[in-house]
Amino acid sequence: MTIEPGRSAATDAGPNEAELERRLTQTWSSQRGFWGAVASVDHKVIARRYIVTALVFLALGGLLALAMRIQLARPEARFIDADRYNQIFTMHGSNMMFLFAVPVMEAMAVYLVPLMVGTRNIAFPRLNAFSYWIFLAGGLLLWISFALDTAPDVGWFAYAPLSGPEYGAGKRADIWAQMITFTELSALAIAVEIVVTVLKQRAPGMSLDRIPLLVWSMLVMASLVIMAMPAIMFASSTLIMDRLVGTQFYNPAEGGDALLWQHLFWFFGHPEVYIIFLPAVGMVSTILPTFVRRPIFGYLPLVMALIATGVLAFGLWVHHMFVVGLPRLGESFFTASSMAIAIPAGIQIFCWLATLWAGRPVFKVPLLFLIGFIVTFVIGGLTGVMVASVPFDSQVHDTYFVVAHFHYVLIGGAVFPLIAAIYYWFPKMTGRMMSERLGRWAFWLIFIGFHVTFFPMHILGLQGMPRRIYTYQPDLPWGTLNLFVSLSSVVLSLGFLIFFIDIIRSWSSGRPAGENPWNASTLEWATGSPPPPYNFRAIPVVDTRDPLWSQPDELPVTSGLRSDRRELLISSVVEALPEARESSPQDSVWPFWAAIATSIMLIWSIFSPWAIVWGSVPIAVTLIGWFWPKGAAEDES
Amino acid sequence: MKAARAALPISMLLSGCGGIQSALDPQGHSAILLRDLILVIVAICSLVWLAVMIVLVWALLRRRDREPGDGQGSDRGMRIWVSGAVAATVLIISGLTIGSFYTTRGLNGAKNPDVTIRVRAQQWWWQFIYEDTDPARNFQTANELHIPVGKEVRVRLESVDVIHSFWVPSLAGKLDLIPGRENVLTFRAERSGVYRGQCAEFCGLQHSHMAFFIIAESEESYRQWAGAQRQSGAEPVEAETSAGKAVFAARQCAACHTIRGTAAAGTTGPDLTHIGSRRTIAAGLLENTRGSLAAWIADPQTLKPGNNMPIVPLSSDELRQLSAYMESLK
Amino acid sequence: MLPAVSNKSFGLFFSAGFLLAALTGAIGLGWLREPRQYRTDPPISAALEGFRLMPNAIGGAPPEVYFALGKPYEGTAYDLSQGKRLYSWFGCASCHGEGEGGAGPAFLDGWWLYGPSMVSIVASIRDGRPHDMPAFRDKMTIDQIWQLAGYVKSIGAYSAKLTAPSRNDAPQTRPAENRAPAAILFNEGSASVHPDQGPSP
């Protein structure tokens, strides 16, 4: 297949391979040095940065969890005082949700989606760079505030009026609310890029029914982000306005409503869980076939499950509010929807089991983590069914039962697949393999450590231990189990420590990996490890779901894209027929400056509403720099 | 450390009732229904998990003699199995949902409760106001609720400041107290006993130390107790206690606390008219003894940092007299 | 082709930069620190009693310890918000309204009968003033009086502090403290309710 080439200049049809690679490298690579790195808009460079930063936040959040476990090991312990503990559990939740889980999943999407759909860069690459810097600024804001004893202490859910002007003294709650704005801004930016990349930049022939499941899941996740995040950005902005300029959104005395906050927060907060979980579903569905040596069973039901879960996610928010005193009939609607989400979840599990059953499993580390995922996630899903019931929830809501439940879902359901994904794609990202031996140690420590840490929490919850307490009294029957949980958490953190050591060690001295070390079937394995800046020497053409298995020797490719300037292939939404060539932006430092200007405005606006007025000037300047037209006119063919 | 040592004596108070705050040890009508629901759902879900695990282990370890099937035959077989599993899921989920709806129906309280109590939660203690048709017979208490066994008790839940949650797992499920709204919870204790409850919605600094006790007793002793609570504070008889009363009036105490029958009429802190009759002080933090009263008055900010009771400078004599007076307010 | 080596060095470079940025940011924002003092040590409380007043009972000097603590009662958000709660708990509103005055003088207008200094406000609350301002010596502890004084001062502040509280969860009757109400209302003149009241007590 060829695309009509540009009028004159160099295309990828002409020269020999070496010459073509040289030209493409020259066109697509970033400059060396500090400013070259800052200006880079290569989706792989930015995604790697994102992943590393998110993993740093994971480690920091883990340290906070350990601190909490030390405090809770004994009744009435004085290791951490109440004020610091409240900051720590707020930081742990906010950090893990907003700075680790969502960003790391989106970062995986930024890295993998363009490679898996066979294009040269993500859509809106400068926005992508901007998004990273905004995310980093938000993370720094939160952690620096923690270092300064001004970290938010109102919980990651920041219920009004506790977070409101009267009861949240100082800037603590403002910092939380503005950190939300930072991270959601960056998440929204990536979501838009992913939707456009998936819908318009797929390789020719990759019609809707041939899209890899990971890409499907990222598409659904991105749509969820686009619909859910505005709710929380609205909520956090109105909270800041209540606190700073005296609006009355959450003040019942002036016609506001304290429950409005909860509705807005959970309208975002529940889809958030699926924003984290659905990419994990995609990872499992993509990694599993590689290690059982057969295509996934039930592609269509899995796609349906992804879409249905994504939509149903928006009808579950009230199940976080079962005890606020809404009409039982209205609440039972949410019981029905929450229960119904077990159907798509069940379909996913059954399809994976069927795939495992029919295949020949190769027990490498990624598969171990996938098995650990199934074991753990089924428990998390079933406890989810339990808390979906209004009466059941009235006993366990806001207890350690719920703490156990969502750690089973988030660690078991999302972090296990994520670790599997890191073991699986690490060779692609760095060109080196991770250690199989350390990986097995990490798996068993994490798997066993996780279950002994979190399973007893179910029992603690049923025994009446509420969440978010910094201590408990010695006469309550929770001491032994809490001590056991605290000791177990050491095992869990040991596992994570080995995992991190393995990453650092393998990055510098791992065994070199070839193009396709796992003999996998999707397009990202059809190029070098790590992929060259232009991803593919020529854009591949796809005619099956598992292109590298059906065409093991030579992928058919297109030609016709220019090699002397950055060009992408645009294809149609449903059938992925080639439609046009589109230029892709050059490197630029302007997104970096725009992010700094935005950060200044957002942080300043915690202190004065005038920040919105004066802070927008530098933003406008940086945006003008960003969009300034330069160089040759668009090639219109 | 201090708090840990001071709190130890409570274990004596609680000894003998291990599940004093446990959803698994229900003593009330609603809680028993909820326990049954919990056990049924947990049992069914455990069976489901076991079934999935058996299939998983079988899928991983089964002997594979033939080439793995891209063959249509094995795919068709799997399609039937998967569809069957989905159908089973639909049935189980429907069953659980309908069962949950039935339990919700069963939790419905009676239309006409025997006792109605207004609960005003605040950072970080519970104010309980017993309302009577005759307002003169109203009285209030703090962090301790007496109810008659076997009678429908209705609590009207309001919040003074932020959101709290009223939860006594042994008697009923929880319900939030939300500023600007009133929620109503009805429950019935089936057996007499002492049940611990605790705020279940994060409400700020001392959320952990916001407990209360419900004492379910026979109708007769409940009436006796209520009658006693309606009386004004006991007049001191000994020299030490009357000196304590003078200290109470002269120092900052009276600005926040009420003792009916005296000039003290502050409303910011708990009503102390019958503090000597309560089992605990400081929202379930300490057992009510003269020693812990003295410890609490001397330094409330070390025992429960950040609560709203200030450190009032007192001489050791004043402290002794004041705690003796508090103890005498039976 | 950008080789793997360059990627790796960038990763290391990046982590170092990350740490460095965090560190400089922490130092740069150091002035925002808001230590919260939940428990004032009794000796400090006793020292807080030791402010000195001039004979006219208006001017004076706070105790040394107040400066040693870093003037917490005027600038710490936590103390200001506690002061705000004390304002309603101790019934200040019954005479002074929400700051607009009533039987007692207004605070909102920024006109201070006894001057805007902390010492003077603390003395007014602790010892009372003529025309029915009661003494709160026996009702509040000295730390509470300082907290309340800090808050009262912020009601009539001409320029708002960053840490000043904003609106209550109650009906809004006046501009919030963080809007510097006195800057809005000062020019309307004093809303004094006792015109005969001279400066000397």
Added chain:
Amino acid sequence: MADGAPAVWAVNMQLGQMLPYVDCRRETSWTLTATFAAAFLAAAGALSSSCGHAVTVSRMMLFISRLSALVGFAFAFPLLLQGAATLLLSACER
């Protein structure tokens, strides 16, 4: 087509938050009516999509109509459960 099932379901979720107040005050049963109507619509849409197989020819249309049918059934299920709730629970319960 069954693409409408999620929309019908979403609308009914919102109605479920509003109608019980009306039903309780006026002793009507709008919640019940709305929910069963929604369940019927979703199921009908799903059925029409799955019957659409016979007439659609292109591979993509077949994929999309199968997908729609499955999604439609996935939303008809919670709507039916919600219908059960309207039968079992009174609108006034809090």
